[in-house]
Amino acid sequence: MAKDTKERILMAALDMFSKKGYEGTNIRELAASLELVKSGIYKHYESKEAIWNALLDRMIAYYGEHFGSAEHLPPVPDSLEDFVSMTMRMVNITIHDEQIVKTRKVLTLEQYRDERARDLATKHFLTGLTEMFTRIFSGMMEKGLIRRDDPEMLAFAYATPISALIHLCDREPEKTADAIAQVEAFSRHFVKVYGEAEKD
């Protein structure tokens, strides 16, 4: 029950940082949430900033493992309907996975203060999603599912509205259901505009 305290500190820090920000978080409260006393924290991390850096290391590594590597790319959909449902699955995961939600919030709160947070924020909110959809759209164009166009532009036009709705859910969780419905409506609109006619 010793080694995982270090891990539990990191998770508690993610939780508090995501709610109150780095400056708004204090070590006493962080320790108390783990039924520790504040000096206990310092057996595992030498300072508050060290916790922050370890957390960012973790977030960067996690991003690389789960979103940055080629093998974790979702498969190219086989139909437009498949594409819509793949989108919905992804959105549901990213909106409901507490760890990911907290990560986005932390990056949002600290992006102007910390350069690494800033870079990771851009990946999370813009470039990562766009790159992923660029590959998917390239594949879909080859399959003849959507009309040939600049896949990167399409990916940007697809990813950013979805990203905006994810942010909305982070900000106002009570609007989650509406936002999810809006993602689906947008996705269907998108395939109607760009989809290659496969009329029955």
Place this chain on the structure above:
Amino acid sequence: MAKDTKERILMAALDMFSKKGYEGTNIRELAASLELVKSGIYKHYESKEAIWNALLDRMIAYYGEHFGSAEHLPPVPDSLEDFVSMTMRMVNITIHDEQIVKTRKVLTLEQYRDERARDLATKHFLTGLTEMFTRIFSGMMEKGLIRRDDPEMLAFAYATPISALIHLCDREPEKTADAIAQVEAFSRHFVKVYGEAEKD
């Protein structure tokens, strides 16, 4: 030279809050930036929180005056080219106006802590822009500039990518030139997709 100290405090607070957040801002530094001593602040505002609330009042009022009212709506463009250049004008203003940039940053940093900031953030980042473009697209459909479709969906699909690039400029100002170019490319892509053929 007395009355405007209260105003200068508000502007200095906007500046510091946008850079360090509410918790990260301290009264001493705020006063020093105005060549005041910290206790001087308290002649004008009874507490740090009072400054925050006054600033939010100001931001909400400003938004209502400049973006919320019908008379400040940009005119419906006369051509697709006109639409693109109107977009570019708006984006350039919103990206380069320091006050607006700082306002967005403050809302970004405090959206999870303060309910009013949260509501205003949603307006700034999502619903406000979407509503504006909904009216513009409705007008453009009536003029036959773009094909008839759900104007709200088009507005959402147009506003959110632009909003994403505005956020990118706030986060990484050194990418501003690229982001502006991307806005223009996206705008031209958009009118190509939705524009009613006006071939020569």
Place this chain on the structure above:
DNA sequence: TTGACAAGTGACCTTTCGTTCACTACAATT
């Protein structure tokens, strides 16, 4: 059994925070 070490405690330190207050300087009112 003993020794060593990692984990956790509680008292304490220094610094910084937001805030207060008695006071001064000065401009406007009577």
Place this chain on the structure above:
DNA sequence: AATTGTAGTGAACGAAAGGTCACTTGTCAA
């Protein structure tokens, strides 16, 4: 000329912050 009110000063306050340290406890290897 006397008075009043406003803006600003500088010292001080208590609370809370991050961090240190001597100490206890429990676990495991020798």
